[in-house]
Amino acid sequence: MSLVVGLDVGTQSVKLVAYDPSLRRVVATHGHALELIAGDDGSREQHAEWWIDAIRACFAKLDPSLRARVIAVGVSGQQHGFVPVDAAGKVLAPAKLWCDTSTQLECDEITANAGGVQHCLELAGNPILAGYTASKLPWTRKHRPGVYQQLATILLPHDYVNFWLTGERWMECGDASGTGWLDVRTRQWSASMLAATDPQRDLAACLPPLVEADASFAIAPAIADELGLPGNVRVSAGGGDNMMAAIGTGNVVPGVLSMSLGTSGTLFAYADQPVVSNDASWAAFCSSTGGWLPLICTMNCTVATESVARAFGFSSRDGDSVMADTAPGAAGLVMLPFFNGERTPDMPNARASLLGVDMANLTRGNAYRAAMEGATYALRNGYDAWLKAGLRFDAIRLTGGGSHSAAWRQMVADVFELPVDVPTQAEGAAFGAALQALWAHDHANGGSTALADLAREHVLIEPALSTRPDAKAATAYRNSYRQFLRHLDAAVSFYANR
Missing domain, CATH: 3.30.420.40 (ATPase, nucleotide binding domain)
Structure with missing residues (x-):
């Protein structure tokens, strides 16, 4: 007990x-x-x-x-x-x-x-x-x-x-x-x-x-x-x-990709040896388990959605219903969600921007979706560096406050084109x-249980929250993501000497 x-x-x-x-x-x-x-x-x-x-x-x-x-x-x-x-x-x-x-x-x-x-x-x-x-x-x-x-x-x-x-x-x-x-x-x-x-x-x-x-x-x-x-x-x-x-x-053995949607957004994976980026595309950290933890961090995740919700006078808890009538791509709205500057890519002086505004698309639903998409695209941009380095994953394990949103879970699956699972225990950290x-405690008392065995026993997946990519939505997000990257390239150039 x-x-x-x-x-x-x-x-x-x-x-x-x-x-x-x-x-x-x-x-x-x-x-x-x-x-x-x-x-x-x-x-x-x-x-x-x-x-x-x-x-x-x-x-x-x-x-x-x-x-x-x-x-x-x-x-x-x-x-x-x-x-x-x-x-x-x-x-x-x-x-x-x-x-x-x-x-x-x-x-x-x-x-x-x-x-x-x-x-x-x-x-x-x-x-x-x-x-x-x-x-x-x-x-x-x-x-x-x-x-x-x-x-x-x-x-x-x-x-x-x-x-x-x-x-x-x-x-x-x-x-x-x-x-x-x-x-x-x-x-x-x-x-x-x-x-x-x-x-x-x-x-x-x-x-x-x-x-x-x-x-x-x-x-x-x-x-x-x-x-x-x-x-x-x-x-x-x-x-x-x-x-x-x-x-x-449960990310304590190679092959698992975890994503945390919190104030910041992070992607991380376990490695049994150091995984250092030659061009600093990701953080080469140690894990707190005796291994290593290559990690991609963006400074702005739920910060973006909460900022838009606050500006339009609603709670982010109602975000899924607010954007229910919108579609992938937010009718052309693109947000670079750099409210706190940015780390991936390294732009500490960057600021957030909303682009592609016209007479019809500036609604609170589209703005909220653009914030969610922008935060997700920023993580996808970091993930692309791992793909170029030859790293591959079969699924994403999602945690953090954003994982409570059904719309965000589906968006992650569609943008990354990977299945998404959510552990039963939502407070991952x-x-x-x-x-x-x-x-x-086990080791202090003479035990020798491996952490991987503990994780297999205690980290459970909630089947009701699992989702799989939707092919039609994934195609729409690919086009929208390319537009995000064009705006990102311009922002990198603009903030390079600021």
Whole structure:
């Protein structure tokens, strides 16, 4: 009757999933919304204390009888954020987030110091992109010099939550590979990339030790008491939200393609060796399972649909009905959904645009469809790079908020021309964190269960939500997608020197 808990510390909210492995059933799900500090310069920040308050609120909603059965907790967190902590464990400034594009100048400086993009790929497997943790350090040195001076430890969002839960500071390779400093081939910090970030300071001294994916730590007694949890709870290594969503969708063996339709859009697949792009077409990350996780990330997914819904005065929950009378191609409307700038392709200063407007097609239904199509096409554009590299997949496993939309599920199937399946547990990142916690707890107690076996046992597909491509719609989307790519080419040129 033991339970494991998965926490997902996202951009918009914190979610808690309590899972009963013996029944293979989620027994409780709770969430708490988060605010966002957005600046005109592209900055996006949150106070780390907001995450902790949200976690407290989620546990307070969990029935005490369920809390008493918890044996392990796993934490999923938004990637790339920077939480500056002093020697005493105090947070020194708001956390700069993955969607923060105010540090493009610092990205360029680090890249130049490292010898260019190609040398960055040789040193660590990834370029330095806006949003990655590395660029946030020189930005802080320039704009918050007092914080930089007091900085003792660099933590990512999920690392900070783990620190609060246990009093221990550590990182694991999946989330660490999103900093820009980890050599993903060797799973070690690149001294050259750290020196390129700040040649005057030993940043390695600010990085906590790297731990194995199946590691776990004891919860701090005071935190266990505060949350109403047993004192013997173990906290697993955790990982970035995409790494945890990979576990939650069963993407822990080669051949599976997962897609997350959240604030950002992501495609990711498991690999048993590093998969580095020679032209930086995708992110070459480690997984949080001991393998690797090639990943394509777009900065704008549900951001686009929610922005259009808000502008036209309806809820995105009603989006499917609003666009019910529209057709693939949105009557000629094309949206480049770059509300937060863009990462794939790398255009941090880009802005969203609505193109092809005429006297008849500017309706809320077409605008909403154009936003959904634009977000989907942006992911398809990244996927095309994988196809060119020879990667092939038989189906897509869909997760994230967008997976709740029947229209979006069908659109993904038609645009990618692949079957789409949806795991029973919709909160892929939180559920993945719970499964990692179960795996780590087993190993901490002398077990040797493989994570792939756990995933096969616990990640179930919901047949009622599966969909297959419609040939007629797929043809229409091909034409519309080509138009999207023409507009995208123009945008890449327009924003190249901005």
